[in-house]
Amino acid sequence: MEEMVPERVAAPDASEPLPAGPVADDVSPALRESPSSAPPAGDRSEASGAEERRESAPQVQAPQVDVAPHVAAPEVTRDERPAPSSSAPAHAPAPVVDEEDEGGPARMRAIDLLAPSRTEMIRQRHADEEAAELGPVKHADVIAFANQKGGVAKTTTTLNLAVAFAESGYRVLCVDLDPQGNLTMSQGIDPDKVEKSLYDVLVHDMPLSEIIVKREIDIAVASIDLAGAEIAMSTKIGRERSLEKALREVSADYDFVCIDTPPSLGLLTINALTAANKVIVPVQCEYLSMRGLVQLQNTLRMIQENLNPDVRIEGILPTMLDTRTVHAKEAVEILEENFGDLVFRSRIRKAIKFAEAPVKGSSVLKYDSGSSAANYYRELAKEVLANGSA
Ligand SMILES: Nc1ncnc2c1ncn2[C@@H]1O[C@H](COP(=O)(O)OP(=O)(O)OP(=O)(O)O)[C@@H](O)[C@H]1O
Ligand SMILES: [Mg+2]
Numbered sequence: 001m002e003e004m005v006p007e008r009v010a011a012p013d014a015s016e017p018l019p020a021g022p023v024a025d026d027v028s029p030a031l032r033e034s035p036s037s038a039p040p041a042g043d044r045s046e047a048s049g050a051e052e053r054r055e056s057a058p059q060v061q062a063p064q065v066d067v068a069p070h071v072a073a074p075e076v077t078r079d080e081r082p083a084p085s086s087s088a089p090a091h092a093p094a095p096v097v098d099e100e101d102e103g104g105p106a107r108m109r110a111i112d113l114l115a116p117s118r119t120e121m122i123r124q125r126h127a128d129e130e131a132a133e134l135g136p137v138k139h140a141d142v143i144a145f146a147n148q149k150g151g152v153a154k155t156t157t158t159l160n161l162a163v164a165f166a167e168s169g170y171r172v173l174c175v176d177l178d179p180q181g182n183l184t185m186s187q188g189i190d191p192d193k194v195e196k197s198l199y200d201v202l203v204h205d206m207p208l209s210e211i212i213v214k215r216e217i218d219i220a221v222a223s224i225d226l227a228g229a230e231i232a233m234s235t236k237i238g239r240e241r242s243l244e245k246a247l248r249e250v251s252a253d254y255d256f257v258c259i260d261t262p263p264s265l266g267l268l269t270i271n272a273l274t275a276a277n278k279v280i281v282p283v284q285c286e287y288l289s290m291r292g293l294v295q296l297q298n299t300l301r302m303i304q305e306n307l308n309p310d311v312r313i314e315g316i317l318p319t320m321l322d323t324r325t326v327h328a329k330e331a332v333e334i335l336e337e338n339f340g341d342l343v344f345r346s347r348i349r350k351a352i353k354f355a356e357a358p359v360k361g362s363s364v365l366k367y368d369s370g371s372s373a374a375n376y377y378r379e380l381a382k383e384v385l386a387n388g389s390a
């Protein structure tokens with residue numbers, strides 16, 4: 001019998017780490033986390049010694065928990081202690097020991113250790129519920145203003161519609177994708193003097209947020225060197241998607257992104273149509289201006305097939321309308337016959353204020369807020385919003 005004593009003591013000797021073995025694997029995770037199910041080494045190997053230690057340190061309450069490694073049971077090896085888990089984070093309050101459990105430090109209730117993680121769980125559930133109420137992160141409606149014909153009021157429409165959206169409380173970003181930099185100028189910024197522009201974004205992958213300037217609306221500015229961007233991008237893989245990629249960074253910060261395009265169907269315009277989900281086509285109410293629409297539609301079809309199946313024409317906007325002339329009236333009729341409901345009901349009539357406002361570096365809505373010119377674009381904003389934008 002005497003020979004058995006050293007054997008029995010030696011097996012659970014706490015000074016030697018126990019190999020991770022089937023015993024640990026067999027217990028359920030809940031039990032593994034609970035010290036009450038894993039008696040301390042002292043209980044198994046040095047019952048009498050442990051008794052003495054408890055007497056000498058009666059104030060100690062949580063000897064088995066990682067959060068208080070300095071407390072008692074110094075002989076317990078890392079392997080024998082309950083595995084640190086989410087149920088006992090470093091900042092957790094010391095678990096309470098039942099009065100009746102004074103007989104051993106291992107008799108803590110599992111609930112005391114689980115409480116912090118339960119709190120976490122409940123907090124997370126509340127956060128999830130709040131997120132569900134708010135809905136998924138909303139991304140901006142991206143509208144490209146395109147027509148390869150020059151001087152049809154693309155820039156005027158981009159800026160004034162954007163400002164009309166902003167007046168209604170929407171967060172708006174304008175993107176000046178035209179090397180002429182007219183939109184940038186219309187907000188009083190000199191494209192010759194900007195240091196960082198869309199050129200850097202498209203060619204060198206600079207974050208879009210670095211080139212945004214705050215004016216009436218936020219504006220991603222153009223510089224004169226944007227004219228070289230098409231050539232510089234021509235060897236780039238994914239060159240048609242450079243703008244789309246850049247917009248992802250800021251898309252959640254805005255309700256609308258309004259992209260002004262140059263009077264061509266080159267790579268810059270293709271970037272705009274690839275990044276957009278809607279296209280507004282300003283058309284001057286003249287016969288010759290309308291002929292180019294077929295070409296624009298063909299380009300858009302090609303983009304839908306190859307790059308962006310979601311893009312569609314939001315509407316065709318008759319601009320610079322002179323209601324006094326028969327020709328203008330006929331031009332609108334031809335538009336409606338050919339494009340039906342695609343033609344906006346809003347009309348942008350001719351007004352000298354549209355030429356005056358950019359000189360002051362402002363939109364017509366700011367330049368002469370009460371003017372009928374300003375109201376043309378407010379009406380257009382209402383129509384676009386009624387069509388289901390933002
Ligand atoms: N409703 C309007 N009435 C009178 N003038 C207008 C109107 N809309 C725009 N304009 C003027 O027409 C000119 C051309 O307009 P805008 O620059 O907006 O056209 P665009 O299509 O952007 O031209 P581009 O193709 O060169 O970029 C500008 O001088 C502008 O002030
Ligand atoms: Mg323009």
